[in-house]
Amino acid sequence: MVGCQKYDIQNLRGSKMKLSILPTILLLVLPYGYCIKSLNVRQITGSAENTDLPFWDQDRQVLYAVNLNKPTIYQWDYKTGNVTSIELAQKSIGAVVSVEGSSNKLVVLADRDVLKVEWDGKKNNTGKIQNMKKNGNFEEKDEPAEAKVGPGGKLWLGTYQLEEGPGYNFAKGKGSLYALTFQGGDTVTIEKKLSNLTFPTGIAFSPDDEHFYLVDYPSNTIQKFVFDKENYKLGKSEKLFDLADHRQARGKVSNIVVGTHGSLSLSLYNGSSILDIDSNTGKVKSFITLPIHLPTGLEWGGPKNDTLYVGSSTNSLPKKYLELNAFSSGAIYAIENMGVTGFSSRRLKIN
Template sequence: MKMALFTLIFVALAAFHVEGILHQSISEITPPVTVVESLFVDDEEGVIYYVDVISSKVYKHSYHTGKTTSTKIPTESVGAAIPIHGAKHHFLVAADHHLGILKWDGENDSGNITKLKTDLKLHKHEKLFHGKADPEGRLWIGTIRVEDKNGGHIVERGGSLYSITVHKDHSVKVEKKLNHVTIVTGLGWTHDNKSLYFVDSPTRKILKYHFDPEKGSLGKSEVFFDLDHHSKYRGLPHGITLKYNDNVILALWEGSTLLHIDARNHTVIERVHLPVSHPTSLAWGKGVVPNTIYIGTGRLTLTEEELNHNPFNSGSVFTLDKMACVGLPSLKIQLAD
């Protein structure tokens, strides 16, 4: 039943070449999982972290040694696992209806999670799904609502976007920021921390909100990019990551594509065609080669024939390196006083 319900989420949502760029290379660096989300690059440690939503596992991959390890979270699903600043081997985890602190050194499958008490009140069919830390170290995370009747369906505009502050004493402050969202898949802050790019995948749009970093509040929004105005690109908008000049790199689920979008005039500068069809989460890192984009992917809705036909493994993490630009780093959770 769990697989069927999550298949609904992602249904709602050979040669490698780049238009306009001729010098990148792509590599597959991890074993495949079902759906990669919440990619996090820790260049100090030389590792990436990510979750498989379906298996409810947190993964660690060393881009120096190539070793990949994982630990199981005792829930039906997991939406995010983000390292905590100043607390080595500790992560803030969002899974099902709950938040927890995971202690895990990444050397084996033995992790220990402590559930946090919160006043987060979710519908019984609502789950925490995708999240990132903001520049002040708060967790921003969306929820999805999946009804388990008539075979299951996603409730349109049945989710929300929350900002969550975790304190050093493990008390938690929860603030609802947006109502009536369906599937939050992309979050990214500009280099000056004054704007938030936001993707609710079924809308086919990237919204740009005014953002107050001190208060953690959202102001007015505008449509930054509307995929309905670019009919030559297939798929649905999913994960995003930003360059230092605030240009946006957007993954298109079911579109085999990354789009590089100019922050000033909102136009597509470049299109990267990927060897797999379902890119998900994106993150920048130094990697083995400087200026690398890490690309999570999924395989949930693909048939065995489709998987066997492709020499690349959907569900793996890929790297796109030698980019002629620098991206904004992954941000850690910071525990407040």
């Protein structure tokens, strides 16, 4: 990644925006990294309230994402640029992953349901949605936050709970980490792996599957666990990264993805930026300042896995801010010409 940039900003129709109306994108607040001459930051979808959890399917050459505020799945076709969607009946949605070996099957976590969705993405609100049978269950008030497929085809899911009363506050210590095993057919086994979390928004595995990374959003840290990939167990953990050690930075550590260049990329919600850190030492290597205030989920993708897709949110942003800015908060962006590659998310295996 980069420590200073020149931007080529494009909107949904591909026309270039003038840098003079986007001065904030040149305010680089962290003195790390090195430079490349230009980055292409391209808006690829329209705006939704809270677009998050992008998932790249390499075989289908499509990107999936969700709207957390209105449980909807989006599909963006890389070749055509078409965007289609399917809305769910549930209240909350936490992840969407595609099924390996299939051209139209997805597994979706919504409320406390595990859904099998058959949808080819050609038309809006079509397809078949089926509740899978559960062996074991979640806590009564759990809501899905983030999920990634790990070794052995298990789906690792973070959940949160909300406090009672007005507002939208996460209940401290009520979040959990689960491992979901798909045994074939329509049955999934649910096993709790960690408790006493709050809002686990970032999950990732090292390329060799020997380490597991976890972001519990309010903590502003990344925990690094030793991972037993034969028995699917979490071992000793250490604090890999703490945003409090970087006074120049602002925002909250939100989502993480693994790069092939030995690093973790993390988004800073309310911080307009992405940091690139060393996955062994936790040191900041470089950063990108974004033309969006509230970046959310990250995903490596594109035909060569050299594009970083970034979700964004409009939550809590003043109406005047949204009207004045030339880019669209709530859209998904593609960051290209970075000169590095990453690992896109694993697809799920279901017999």
